[in-house]
Amino acid sequence: MRLALRLTGILVTIASFIFVFSSIYTSFGQVTDDVLSFNFICVVGALTLLYAAALQLVGLAWYRMIVAVEPDSISKPAALSIFNRSQVYKYIPGNVFHMVGRYALAKAAGVTHGALAFSQIGEIAVISVAALLVAALLSTSTLHAHLGKTSIIFFLCATITALVVAVAASSRFRSALNKKSNVLAAVHVFILYVLFFLLNGVMVVALLATSHDYSGSIAPIIGIASAAWLLGFVIPGAPGGLGAREAILIAGMTAIGLPVSTAAAVAIGHRLSTIGGDALVAVIDSVVRWRSGPRR
Template sequence: MTVSLAALVFVGLAIHRSFGDVQRQLVSPLFLIAILGCAVAYAVILQLVAIAWYRFLVLVDGPSLGLGRALAIFGRTQIYKYLPSNVMHMVGRFALARSAGTSNRALAVAQMGELSVIVLAAGGSGALLAWPIFQAAYARYGPGHPTLTVGLIAAGLLAIAFGMGLLFRFRMADIGGRALITSAEAFFLYALFFMGNGFLIVALVRAINDGGHIAELIGIGATAWLVGFVVPGAPGGLGVREAVLIMGLTAAGLPLPSATAVALGNRLVTVLGDCLVALAELVLRKGKSA
């Protein structure tokens, strides 16, 4: 909770220091069009994460749930992450899938598999593509600033803890060999998601500024997502993700107003994208029941 509050204060100060410029960039027609287009694209690439979750369910239970039903459950619960605690979407997904007949063992394996592999995919993408950027950001904002430091430490500990738990769970479920294949499939899907999410950040940057290399921007996006994911108490990574984006983008050479506008625009993209997925699921469900 302390880290989340510190991140919100950091973002608030960034907005305050360049409020006029940020406001002008946020209402720019090109930037608004980019936000809407990226929101639709985000709703599409989010299905990669849903498919990876489904693959972990299949690992234990087989295709009993069905891909369409799994995508519907994932889409309906995605907006729950904006409730306090940053885990309610996982709780809702567990409850709905369990009521649909999925076993507790499959859900436990899927949850642990998702948490461990997605952290590794995000961390690997960030380290591979933007390590020098975050070295510069760490030097600029220093160990005295808790958001980046605590977030990265938490990410590492979470990956180790869930990795060990995942191995234990797989051994208990007697699926060790197939688990490696499923984990590799999931890692590939998550990597594609972070690549796509990074290109959306590139699109937002290009709509208002010409700075930043594409690979670095993709890595910055993955790292911001990771830190927002592992820091507890921030619904949907609110504040934390924006703070890390601002740090990374300014370290990559973007002016503070542009970095702040992109961070806020990215938040709009993800919220709108999650709402689009939930709305599509609702429309399909109503159509089937009519």
């Protein structure tokens, strides 16, 4: 089963890269002009800072799930430090290595296996459902108007994927969600993830506004960005969802009538911003720990 999933992930990643490179190649001149423009570079820099801030919402959600099971097991600053430090691990081949690294660092800090297992499975389940909800609510109607039954098939597959993940995690949740306070914690976590996806979508909208005179609704753009994030998250073997997310961004934006060159430039800018954000939080954490010295 694992081999089949790994092979599927590899095939999807290869297909995604081919699609992305083909999209860039067909309009290379325009894509280059957009990406290398001064305004675009400035926006990418600003969005790097925004993404670094948005990541703290995901870090807070992870911390919230840990303390829902094991209160006082770790402080919020320590949890965010571990989260930020491990973000770059996702670029080690395979997009779950940041979770593995985060688990190891938190275990070394004294958090129990039970709390970490719940937080890890909870993250996978709740963040998948949150991404799907944002994508479905904001982009389904627009994509359906352009793609017809194809959009329904896509979101049906995404829904099944999210539900399978959630059901697989349900046994872990059942033991931890037997208290009202823990149910409230799960709701809090869900809200944090939704806010993260809204900010992630705003990043794509900002890049689009910089490279194209777009006058349409921003809702489907945010929804497409969430769908892209979800696919990149569930595809095994793609470092940080590399290739898969860009493919969905380009396919989704061109499906609603945007030029391929614009969609490709936005996808590249978004990837640069997210890589920059991941690297930035890791560097800031390293500097803070170095300045703190032996006391940490």
